[in-house]
Amino acid sequence: MSNDRFIPLSVPNIAGNEWQYVKECLDTGWISSVGEYVNRFEQMVADFAGARFGVAAVNGTSALHIALLLSGVKYGDYVILPNLTFVASANSIRYLGAEPILIDADPLMWQMDLDLLEQFLQEQTVLEGEVLLLKKDRKPIRAIMPVHILGNLCDMDRFQSIISKYPIAVVEDSTEALGSTYKGRSAGRFSPLGCFSFNGNKIISTGGGGVIVTDDEQLAKHAKHLTTTAKASPDEYFHDEVGYNYRLVNVLAAIGVGQMELLPSFIKRKKECVAYYKASLQGVADISFQQELPEVETNGWLFTIRTEKQKQLLDHLNANKIMSRRFWMPMNKLPMYSHCLFVQHSDESDKIYNTCLSIPCSTGITDEELEIVQREIKNALS
Numbered sequence: 508m509s510n511d512r513f514i515p516l517s518v519p520n521i522a523g524n525e526w527q528y529v530k531e532c533l534d535t536g537w538i539s540s541v542g543e544y545v546n547r548f549e550q551m552v553a554d555f556a557g558a559r560f561g562v563a564a565v566n567g568t569s570a571l572h573i574a575l576l577l578s579g580v581k582y583g584d585y586v587i588l589p590n591l592t593f594v595a596s597a598n599s600i601r602y603l604g605a606e607p608i609l610i611d612a613d614p615l616m617w618q619m620d621l622d623l624l625e626q627f628l629q630e631q632t633v634l635e636g637e638v639l640l641l642k643k644d645r646k647p648i649r650a651i652m653p654v655h656i657l658g659n660l661c662d663m664d665r666f667q668s669i670i671s672k673y674p675i676a677v678v679e680d681s682t683e684a685l686g687s688t689y690k691g692r693s694a695g696r697f698s699p700l701g702c703f704s705f706n707g708n709k710i711i712s713t714g715g716g717g718v719i720v721t722d723d724e725q726l727a728k729h730a731k732h733l734t735t736t737a738k739a740s741p742d743e744y745f746h747d748e749v750g751y752n753y754r755l756v757n758v759l760a761a762i763g764v765g766q767m768e769l770l771p772s773f774i775k776r777k778k779e780c781v782a783y784y785k786a787s788l789q790g791v792a793d794i795s796f797q798q799e800l801p802e803v804e805t806n807g808w809l810f811t812i813r814t815e816k817q818k819q820l821l822d823h824l825n826a827n828k829i830m831s832r833r834f835w836m837p838m839n840k841l842p843m844y845s846h847c848l849f850v851q852h853s854d855e856s857d858k859i860y861n862t863c864l865s866i867p868c869s870t871g872i873t874d875e876e877l878e879i880v881q882r883e884i885k886n887a888l889s
C-alpha cells in the first residue's frame with residue numbers, strides 16, 4: 508500500500524467526450540450563456556427523467572428557487588421540508604421570504620417521516636377557502652418539498668395520497684436522485700417541476716449546474732425566462748419581471764452532455780458499489796443500511812452506513828486516508844433555521860446525524876479501493 512494513496516468520497520469522473528465538447532466550445536467561441544450544448548444538455552436530462560422539457564440552471568439551489576417561485580411560494584408563506592436535508596433545500600425556501608416547517612426523518616429510510624407529515628397536516632393545519640393555514644399563526648402553507656435523500660425515495664403513493672387532500676404545491680428536491688425510480692417512474696416526476704443538481708459530488712457533474720424538468724410547456728418557458736433575466740424582447744433590453752441570472756453556460760453544458768452519455772455506466776458502477784458494500788458489511792458489528800422499498804430502484808448516489816461507533820470509525824478511516832463524511836447537520840440545528848417549527852416525536856434526525864457515515868463510492872473507484880474500504884471498516888469496528 509503506497510503512502511500517498513487517498514480514497515475520496517465521491518468525485519467527478521471525466522471519462523468520455525467532455526474534453527472534446529469543451530474544446531469545441533472554446534474553438535468556436537460559443538462559451539457563454541447560449542449555445543447548442545445548453546439545449547442538448549437540457550433535452551438529454553429531460554429525456555432521461557421521462558419529462559418533456561428541461562431548463563438548465565447555474566446550480567441545483569437556483570433550480571429549486573425558481574421551481575418554488577413558479578409554484579406560487581411567496582413572502583411569509585410556509586413550505587414543508589424534511590429536517591434532514593442539505594442546507595440548499597431550506598435556503599431556496601428562504602430566498603423567497605418563506606419559512607420551512609421541518610418534519611423529522613423516518614428512522615429506517617431517513618426520508619421525511621410520512622406518519623408525522625400526515626399527523627401534522629391533520630392536527631396543526633386548517634383550511635380557509637382554498638388556502639391551507641398553520642393553525643397557530645394562520646399563515647399559508649403553500650408547498651411541500653420532498654427530498655429524495657441519498658437517491659432513495661419514500662413511499663410516493665402514500666405521499667401523494669396524503670398530500671392530495673390539501674391544496675399545496677409539491678416541488679421535488681430530486682437533486683441527488685437522477686436515475687432513481689419509484690415503480691418505474693423517475694425521481695423529479697412526482698411534481699410539476701423537478702430539480703436536479705450537477706455539483707462536484709453528484710452522480711454526474713458539470714462542475715456546478717442544475718436542470719428543472721417538467722411536462723408543462725408554459726412552466727418550462729417561464730422557468731427559462733426567469734433564469735435568463737426575464738428579457739422579453741430579442742433586440743432590446745426590455746425585461747418584464749424581476750429575473751435572475753441563473754443560466755448554465757455552454758462550456759459547462761458541454762461537460763454535461765459528455766457526462767450524460769456516461770450516466771448509465773455510472774449508475775451501473777454505483778449499484779455495484781452498493782451491492783459490494785452490502786454484501787461485505789452485512790452483519791459487521793452493529794452496521795445497518797438505509798432501507799429501500801421494493802418499489803424503489805435507487806441510483807446508489809452516496810453509500811452511507813449507520814453505526815453507534817461513528818466517531819471511532821470516522822477517526823480510523825481518516826487516519827487511513829479514506830474519506831468519510833457525516834450526514835448534513837439537521838436543519839433545526841443551524842442558526843438560521845433553529846426557530847422553525849420542528850415536527851417530531853423523538854428527534855430521529857439527530858440520531859441519524861450522530862450514527863451515519865457516508866463512505867467512498869465514486870463512479871471511478873476501483874475494486875481494490877472498495878476492498879480496502881470494507882477491510883478498514885472491519886478493522887475499525889472489531
Ligand SMILES: *Cc1c(COP(=O)(O)O)cnc(C)c1O
Binds near residue numbers: 568569654680716
Ligand atoms: C446537491 C443538493 C442540492 C443542490 O446543490 P447545488 O450545489 O446548488 O447544485 C440541493 N439539495 C440537496 C439535498 C442536495 O444534495
